Amino acid sequence: MNSEADDYSSNTKRLHFLLVPLMEQGHMIPMIDLARLLATRDILVTFATTPVNLSRIQPIVDRAAASALPIRFVELHFPVADVGLPDGCESVDLLPSTELILPFLNALPLLRDPLEAHLRISDPFGWPKPVCLISDNQQHWTADVARCLNIPRLIFHGPSCFFLYCNLLINRHRAELEAALEASSGGSIMLPDLPHPIRVSNREVSAVFSSDPDWSKYMETIRVAEESADGVLVNSFVELEPWYFERYGEATGKPVWPVGPLSLYKEEIEVKAARGRVSSIDNNLLFQWLDKQVVGSVVLVSFGSVIRNTMAQLVELGHGLEASGRPFIWVVKEVAERQVPGSEWVAEFEKRVEGRGIMIRGWAPQAAILGHEAVGGFVTHCGWNSMLEAVAMGVVMATWPHLYDQFLNELLAVEVLKIGVVVAVEEPKMFGAEKGDEVVVKVSRGDVERIVERLMVGGKEGEERRERAKELRDKARTAMEEGGSSWKGLQDVINYVSERQKIL
Template identity: 45%
Template sequence: MTIAGHAGDGGGDQQHGSTTTVTHFLLVPMMAQGHIIPMTDLARLLAEHGAQVSLVTTPVNAARMAGFVAAIEEASLPVQLLKLPFPAAEYGLPDGCENMDMVQSKDLFKNFIEACGALREPLAAWLRQQRPPPSCVISDVMHWWTGDIARELGIPRLTFNGFCTFASLARYIMYRDNILEKATDEEEVITFPGFPTPLELPKAKCPGSLCVPGLEQIRDKIYEEEMRSDGKVMNSFQELETLYIESMERMIGKKVWTVGPMCLCHKDRNTMAARGNKASMDEAQCLQWLDSKKPGSVIFVSFGSLVSTEPQQLVELGMGLEASKRPFIWVIKAGNKSPEVEEWLAEGFEECVIDRGMIIRGWAPQMLILWHQAIGGFMTHCGWNSTIEGICAGVPMVTWPHFAEQFLNEKLVVDLLKTGVEVGVKGVTQWASEQKDVMVTRNAVLTAVSTLMNDGEAAEEMRMRAKDFGMKARRALEEGGSSYNNIRLLIQEMGHKQNASS
């Protein structure tokens, strides 16, 4: 067990008699980039408001956080990394397989979740040594086992799952009413009873539809512990999802703390560049290319850390981008199919679009790109981190969901916020499964990009709505904003609970 990072003096002090205790949060993220990144952002936000933070990680994931650690140390924020050994080999995983993006088969997903559960004892041992113990545990909803630890030590436990409130509410209703078990056909349309606005989705496009042997029991434990928790922390903000936040609180009878958009703790280029993995290209080169383009002229295409697109689908996407005649930045992740994709790119595509297309292989500095004035649209897989980053940047979107809750996020963006257009995905590309068919044709790509980026009245209205939500997102975390106030109240309430029990 290793503790690293800065643990300086924090504010968030709570008076209790003659003693003063700093409110101390223990954060336990799911070991996947899409879950770790908002948790590191949450750590920074809490620390900036004076709380002390311990962030649980593992050696491989800690190595990926070098930029985050450097930024924390430079700002002298009271955040420490608690590095626990990850028992990959003991659970049938390749040595060093400590992140979801390293799990190559859905058959190993259960192994990975169980390996995460094995962090329970070393974490509990560390917690028992802390005097006083942390004020509050905020753990990913997947880490159901943290509920037992929190109860043993008398610490409040709040859950975090990285969804928006809209998708979280739909997921709650789905589990509460066993909706998926009642539907026999993958194409059967699911309705969500009690959802505050009409919502229908085919079973295959619902979160939790991934079929993994043995996962049902784990899902039951996750739901049970979620219901026993003391509340939920959401990477969202009041002005974006008021109706769904209020509905969620009524249904579960617990406080929903909206403290986002968490990505906005990165207000400058240096901290933006420090998020996630190291970019696979020079940020300066990327920004220089964008500087040469007209404002609002470029479409940015990126599908997140877990999506690995099949070569035939990449070809269709590329041909659609070429046909659009629009400048574009395209982040390509082809996984073990990269040689096939590189062959196609070398056969003439890359040369054909060299004047108006930039291709990035692997990780990209997404926040830096989205906030550049040249970006006029974002083609996204609708993972919530990417979606809310697009919302914060005030950029309209082309939605291309693949799996998990991404189809629900598409509904939010297209139908409710009205800041995006669907590319028209008909099927589901399951995580870590072979994609059999082309899901989206080049003509569908061309149509969606043209609709989003044209000069028509509908497109202009979409751009104005996107900019308006971007302004609201930024205000939420400014002093006096809804999320700013929620963060301060969260720190105060957890500190009071700690002092009341001491």
């Protein structure tokens, strides 16, 4: 038998997992890492997404091919124009308006036909049909696909177990929480059934459920689909939130497997820098500059792929960073995308801080930056990917949430883990961007300067925060190493699917 025939025979005996991520950078990136981790365990992996999203991760596709990892990247046609979305808007962060988020999410089931068409094609390399479907929880339509294939469907959850369990409690106690909040006249109330004294205000509660009937209908669809899932994968590790892993599993009655931090999939700088998209800056120049900075002295400021600040807020943020006197890296995607008319101010600002500050106009290799020893603090929107990357690298955070799970993530960082300081933003806007031409300032330059000082120094409390962050970093690395809790979690997923396959 020749080598090609040997490969064909070998493939037919291997487990084949089908992964369907949500098309949004914060959801795509960890699922790509998950795909690569599964492939290193001798699992055949099909990663299905749209053409635009596939082009954005081309360096990862090329690297997977060069390393002979058994991953196939499949294009699924997404007819955005048919549902009134602008051409090419195949990811949440590409939408020109937050008003299009719900239409985008409601259009996701249009991916079902192209996915099923792909699955009907006979495979020339002997790959068997998938024995497991892992989908983002937002891809609710995959429940029907798994049912037709008669295979288990596992949900991949981007947020923490802390958020998932608090989210469950808020929905469970919705009426009494709303009544208590109304009685508190805009104050905060204690969230019940938690081991930590967690107080929530209207922003945390309203971020979980919306009064908009269209949003409520969508969230109910997600809830029903989640109930039919066979298990849950969470991009976190047990040692970070042990009580919440246990309670969330009990509350759902499903196996809940830790598989993170997935950002620790590879330590090589070039691999970390390629996560998500091609960097908008020359990485060699960026890391040469970082190499010249004092250990722990640099502040990273970044708000993820979806959040957009107004020009007025960007100006205040810039002045605050300048006044702090500290070296910084600031990701300013709003100007690169022309979401705000401020390129002239940014150019002038860059000249003033030349040598001490670097501005990245677009996509930044965030995980790689956080991993550099010069970085000592992170001003973040509290997206779970960003927070977990900071945890994995032992970096303390200044928390500046804007939407959805970010408010509860802030409470985890500040109240439970005690590795964050609060920026204290008043009345953050729901579901994303401010209008770029609005004169909206929610954090003044003086507040920015003070919070940076507290983040980077902070006296005895600051030292304790940094020490806790380092301890969590070590636990995160241990969790991902062979025999660790997340390493075992992924192996348990594979064993679960293997056993199910024997029964079918």
